[in-house]
Amino acid sequence: MILDVLTVLLVTAGCLFVTAGTVGLLRFGDLLQRLHALTKADNLGLGLIVLGLVLQTSNPAVAVKLVLLWVLALLAAATNSALLARDAELTGEHR
Amino acid sequence: MSWETVLDVLLATSVLGVAVATLFAPRRTSSVMLFLVLGLLLVLVWTRLGAPDVALAEAAIASGVTGALLVSALTRRSAAGSAETPRGGWRSAAAELAVAGTGGVLLGGVLVGAARDGLRPDRLGDLALDVDGVVDQPVTTVLLDLRALDTLLEVAVLAAAVLAALAVHREGESSIGIRSDTRPVLVSFVRLTTPVVLLLTGWFLVAGSSRPGGAFQAGAVLAGAALLLLLTGRKDLVPTGRWLRPAVVLGLAVFLAAAVLTRLVEGGWLDLPASWGVAVVLVVETALVVSIAAGLTVLVALSRPRYVDATTSTETLGGAAPSDPPRRQTEELT
Amino acid sequence: MTGPELFLALGAVVTLLGAVRLLTTPDSMRRVVALNVTGAGTLLILVSLSATGPGEPDPVLQALALTGIVITISVTGLALVLVRRIEDGDDDD
Numbered sequence: 001m002i003l004d005v006l007t008v009l010l011v012t013a014g015c016l017f018v019t020a021g022t023v024g025l026l027r028f029g030d031l032l033q034r035l036h037a038l039t040k041a042d043n044l045g046l047g048l049i050v051l052g053l054v055l056q057t058s059n060p061a062v063a064v065k066l067v068l069l070w071v072l073a074l075l076a077a078a079t080n081s082a083l084l085a086r087d088a089e090l091t092g093e094h095r
Numbered sequence: 096m097s098w099e100t101v102l103d104v105l106l107a108t109s110v111l112g113v114a115v116a117t118l119f120a121p122r123r124t125s126s127v128m129l130f131l132v133l134g135l136l137l138v139l140v141w142t143r144l145g146a147p148d149v150a151l152a153e154a155a156i157a158s159g160v161t162g163a164l165l166v167s168a169l170t171r172r173s174a175a176g177s178a179e180t181p182r183g184g185w186r187s188a189a190a191e192l193a194v195a196g197t198g199g200v201l202l203g204g205v206l207v208g209a210a211r212d213g214l215r216p217d218r219l220g221d222l223a224l225d226v227d228g229v230v231d232q233p234v235t236t237v238l239l240d241l242r243a244l245d246t247l248l249e250v251a252v253l254a255a256a257v258l259a260a261l262a263v264h265r266e267g268e269s270s271i272g273i274r275s276d277t278r279p280v281l282v283s284f285v286r287l288t289t290p291v292v293l294l295l296t297g298w299f300l301v302a303g304s305s306r307p308g309g310a311f312q313a314g315a316v317l318a319g320a321a322l323l324l325l326l327t328g329r330k331d332l333v334p335t336g337r338w339l340r341p342a343v344v345l346g347l348a349v350f351l352a353a354a355v356l357t358r359l360v361e362g363g364w365l366d367l368p369a370s371w372g373v374a375v376v377l378v379v380e381t382a383l384v385v386s387i388a389a390g391l392t393v394l395v396a397l398s399r400p401r402y403v404d405a406t407t408s409t410e411t412l413g414g415a416a417p418s419d420p421p422r423r424q425t426e427e428l429t
Numbered sequence: 430m431t432g433p434e435l436f437l438a439l440g441a442v443v444t445l446l447g448a449v450r451l452l453t454t455p456d457s458m459r460r461v462v463a464l465n466v467t468g469a470g471t472l473l474i475l476v477s478l479s480a481t482g483p484g485e486p487d488p489v490l491q492a493l494a495l496t497g498i499v500i501t502i503s504v505t506g507l508a509l510v511l512v513r514r515i516e517d518g519d520d521d522d
Contacts (some may be wrong), residue, residue: 068291072288072291075284075287075288076284076288079280079281079284082280083278083280083281086278086280099432100432103432103435103436104435107435107436107439110439110443111439111442111443114443114446114447114466114469114470115446117462117466118446118447118450118454118462118463118466119450123456123458123459126458126459126462127458127462130462130465130466133466133469134469137469137472137473140436140473140476141476143432143436144432144433144436144476144477144479144480144486145479145480145486146476146479146480146486146491146494148491148495149472149476149491149494149495149498152494152495152498152499153498156498156499156502157465157469157498157501157502160502161465161501161502161505164502164505164506164509165458165461165462165505165509168458168509168512168513169458187453191449191450191453192446194449195442195445195446195448195449195450196442196445196446198445198449199441199442199443199444199445199446200438200441200442202441202442202444202445203437203438203439203440203441203442204438205441206437206438206440206441206474207430207434207437207438210434210437210478210481211434221484224485224488233485233488234488234491234492234495236488237488237489237491237492238492238495238496242489242492245492245496246496249496249499249500252499252500252503253499253500253503255503256503256504256506256507257503257506259507260506260507260510263507263510263511263514264510264514309495311495311498311499387499390503391502391506394502394503394506394507394509394510395506397506397510397513398506398509398510398513399513400513400517
């Protein structure tokens with residue numbers, strides 16, 4: 001019961017962070033600002049969602065797989081934003 | 096009105112909205128990006144409908160590789176061309192929406208009515224669930240045991256499409272030319288994730304026998320790793336050049352060999368016996384993984400716009416002038 | 430209307446939307462995207478049918494959907510290479 005409440009709280013908080021990241025994507029004008037908002041908020045949101053889901057399973061293998069999902073998403077987001085940001089710097093700021 | 100119904104209605108509305116936006120988007124790039132979003136929403140729908148194999152395939156193949164295909168085929172060259180503005184303006188778009196919407200709702204009503212009356216295809220699925228197949232997973236049983244002929248033909252279609260694409264490609268080369276990008280961030284990312292992707296490929300392949308997974312998803316994931324390796328210039332690790340066409344045809348060849356083998360031993364084409372049928376399925380699936388990965392990699396690599404060497408012409412992908420600091424090494428990879 | 434029936438009707442609408450758009454749009458790449466959307470609609474119909482029956486979801490229809498996905502990407506890949514060839518050819522002149 002306690003675990004269910006915690007899961008709902010964590011997943012809701014995660015969804016709120018992801019929504020905040022999307023709002024940042026839509027409202028910020030500069031590419032670098034958008035990248036900043038998107039990667040920070042989205043990854044934190046995904047981490048909270050994963051944490052909430054880990055509480056629901058008793059199988060350690062499933063928990064490890066969920067955390068691995070988050071780590072891989074972090075890696076991909078970091079690489080993508082680094083590449084995009086460097087390109088934006090070199091070819092001139094995009095708006 | 097339970098929470099599940101709320102979720103279903105929300106999902107259905109989102110899918111409809113994104114589909115309309117994909118089809119009627121003003122620019123090509125918006126259309127492609129919205130199509131990627133549609134793919135992700137469909138993954139949720141498949142999970143909701145109890146089809147995890149289809150969800151995995153949608154995420155890996157229909158969203159992942161198709162997304163890579165479409166995005167790599169986009170170029171800014173036609174940004175100002177006639178490809179961007181829809182002919183006829185919003186009136187014709189509204190007319191199309193009205194026609195398609197009405198027809199769709201009517202057809203949907205017919206289908207739902209038929210489904211309620213029980214006018215559905217016979218439940219072949221019951222046969223598949225009850226049969227004592229060589230593997231436990233029902234979808235893999237249907238794909239590789241009961242209807243192996245269909246899967247053989249599907250693999251033949253993929254191989255034919257890849258060979259046709261190789262033949263039509265402009266340069267007509269037997270190898271894939273991709274400009275390599277050796278920036279340290281990308282190279283470290285590839286070094287970190289390629290082993291994980293290889294592990295994931297093996298896991299999908301082996302897990303397909305007892306839980307959602309299978310050769311096609313594994314092949315698509317492996318194609319992602321192969322593309323990353325190609326992008327960072329590790330052509331030595333990916334079969335290109337002489338080994339390309341054999342790699343593409345390998346899956347089809349092994350499948351045909353398995354068919355001939357079962358014909359000779361069992362007396363029926365692709366009639367898998369219970370004793371060594373699992374081994375046949377695994378061998379065929381492994382060859383399929385290699386073949387599908389090679390085929391999908393080739394398709395994505397071929398749909399890129401033609402690169403021109405920066406020293407001979409001013410044409411580059413993003414329209415950047417060649418006087419920019421050379422942040423990418425343009426090795427010729429042919 | 431149960432969940433699968435809702436998705437069945439949705440599949441019909443999406444299929445027709447994609448098909449109408451496939452016939453009318455002048456841009457070749459948009460046509461490829463419309464073809465994919467039509468395919469997604471028909472897959473929706475197939476998988477919803479697999480889920481509406483009683484008991485377990487029907488694996489035959491799901492296997493059909495999987496086959497459909499692989500064939501769609503083969504066609505899309507070849508179509509995009511052709512589109513590339515056409516458009517590169519136009520720019521050459």
